[in-house]
Amino acid sequence: MSDDVALLTTPLDALHRELGAKMVPFAGYAMPVQYPLGVLGEHLHTRAGAGLFDVSHMGQITIEGDHVAALLESLVPGDIQGLGLGRTRYSVFTNDQGGILDDLMISKLAENKLFLVVNAACKDADFAHLSRALSGKAKLTRLDDRALLALQGPQAAAVMARLAPGAEAQGFMSIGEYPIDGIPCLVTRSGYTGEDGYEISVANADAEKLARTLLAQPEVEPIGLGARDSLRLEAGLCLYGSDIDTTTTPVEGRIAWIIGKRRREQGGFPGADIILKQLAEGAPRLRVGIKPVGRAPARAHTQITDVDGTPLGEITSGGFGPSADGPVAMGYVPRGFAVPGMPVKLIVRGKALEAHVALLPFVPHSYYKG
Amino acid sequence: MSMYFTKDHEWIKVEGDTGTVGITEYAQHALGDIVYVEVPEKGRALKQGGDAAVVESVKAASEVYSPVSGTVIAGNDVLAGQPALVNESPEDQAWFFTLTLANPAELEALMDRPAYDEYVAGLE
Incomplete structure (x- = not known):
């Protein structure tokens, strides 16, 4: 198809095609919507075993500098200054109307360094948004040289224990740097399926090797975007652009739990007046x-x-x-x-x-x- | 009995003025796991190329169009409880509905098996 020409590809593109994936355009990327197992089988496998998802289209960003947490709090309603070292938190970028510009994961890698994962369709806008707000105050780096894999399901921990001993005990919503079968990775115990699992950031050059290693484990099947969507829907998790967007506030979207106690008292994030009023009076x-x-x-x-x-x-x-x-x-x-x-x-x-x-x-x- | 095919991947088997309609092997494969089927009720008048039934996979809903005009004799009620039968036996057990043909001359616009196979090969 001629439309494919302009599409970006992830470092796993050749592997997806080798595995027989049906590729579709998604957020400007050619992505696997399903493999020969099919959406139904992939979904059920993820809930019973372990599924490997390519989410390399998502944006990975680091921000570094003094007071970086306080700076980021000018854009998100979460308590980022209260985020512990090595901890991960779900949050959103809000606009002045209290709407949501994107949802994201924020991890604290060091006292002065945060790691962000944002949606593929929003990543250019998010990076520009961050650049405007943090320019001259923090160093912003777009990690386009890194892929992102998600390993999800009740047997994900057993797979990780075999390849990265100790990973099975990593806390939920925490981040750590360690090798998986010798490949350096940045790993969060998180995901978007409702199951236990991991999201693994890895250098583009190592991504296919890591994916093949994970797929070689008996518990693991490759899972496409089709099952990713049905899994997150059953788990009641929001898809940005569908369930939450610039016209919905975190209160309306029922993710007000992301607004920290201190932020509720102090405000200081875009749209705080509208969001805090809705928190007090109801949306x-x-x-x-x-x-x-x-x-x-x-x-x-x-x-x-x-x-x-x-x-x-x-x-x-x-x-x-x-x-x-x-x-x-x-x-x-x-x-x-x-x-x-x-x-x-x-x-x-x-x-x-x-x-x-x-x-x-x-x-x-x-x-x-x- | 003769079997005809549409460009939208429905089939119709015709005996006299009675037709049995379903979707093809190609269609079930393209749709993936079927999770819901809605067939037309008895007595409904269908037009050639008009909406007749609905088939849904995990990801999406698709219309099934009637290959010819006619009046529905019966819908296949088995499919409501066993939508996956469409994946397993699309051109046999998982027929969608039967109808009385209003105008058998409409069949001339459809493809026979060799023509349909060639059409599908061109889509790959």
């Missing part, structure tokens, strides 16, 4: 889980109405949950409707299908608690 609408009663999936942009047909909002992510064994979705409804069990209707192909507001996640998280 007009909230992200909720939506469980269709029948078998028909309700996809993104499906209209949600009350039982009488009055529009309430829209599905922002929806599909079939292989582990939930049925359709699952998330969307926004007015605060008064954000009650588990609340009956709603979904307008699918002109028909009003029964559904109800559901607690998230649809599949319980199984993060490492050691």
Whole structure:
């Protein structure tokens, strides 16, 4: 296809094709949407064994300098000054309207050095945003020479224990630098599937060797973007650009837990006036889980109405949950409707299908608690 | 019995003025794991090329179009409970619906098996 010509590739591109992946354009990259195992099998394998995901399209950035945590707090509502050495935290960049510019992971590598992982589609804008705010005050480095792999699933720790003894005891949401089968890596115990797992930053030059080593372990299968999406949806995790964006605040998106106690008291992040007011008084609408009663999936942009047909909002992510064994979705409804069990209707192909507001996640998280 | 194919990867088997419709092996493979199927109800009037059924994989929903105009005799209710049958037996057990053909001359616009195989080969 001629469209492929302009697409960027990750260091694992040749490996994906060798493994028989179906490649699709995603955020400007040619990415594997599925392998021969198929989305359903890949999803279920990740929940039972271990799945290897190429997420090298995501942006990796380091910022270094005195008071770097305080500087970053001018852009995010999280308590970054309170982040311990070697710890990782989920956060968002907000705008002056309280909307979300991107979501990201922030890890503290050293007293004066932070490591950020941001979304592929936003990484250029994020880097420009950081450059504007931190120019002259901190050193910003875009790690385009590094790939990112995610190893996710209940057997991920057993795989890591074999290749990097000690990694099985690494704390959830922590970061460490250590070799995996001799390859230098920067490893966080985190992920976006709801399962235990690791995200592994590695030099581009070593990425394929690392991927082949991981795939050679009996527990590990390669997993594409298709299953990545169904896994994170079942886990109730937000996809930037779908479930959260510049028009949704962290309070509306129900990720207000990322706003540290000190930040709630002091503010000092973009949109703080709006976000803190919503925290105090409640947001007009909230992200909720939506469980269709029948078998028909309700996809993104499906209209949600009350039982009488009055529009309430829209599905922002929806599909079939292989582990939930049925359709699952998330969307926004007015605060008064954000009650588990609340009956709603979904307008699918002109028909009003029964559904109800559901607690998230649809599949319980199984993060490492050691 | 004759079997015809559309460019949208539906098949129709015709005996007299009765047709049985489904999606092809190529279609099920391209869609991936089928998780939901909606078939038309008895008595529904379908137009050639018009919406007739829905098939959904984990990732996406796709319309199934009627290869010819006609009136639905029956939908295959088995598929609601066993959508994966479309992956396993797309051109046999996982038929979507049967219909009475309104205008058998419409079949002339469809492909036979060799022509369809050639068409699919050109898509690879």
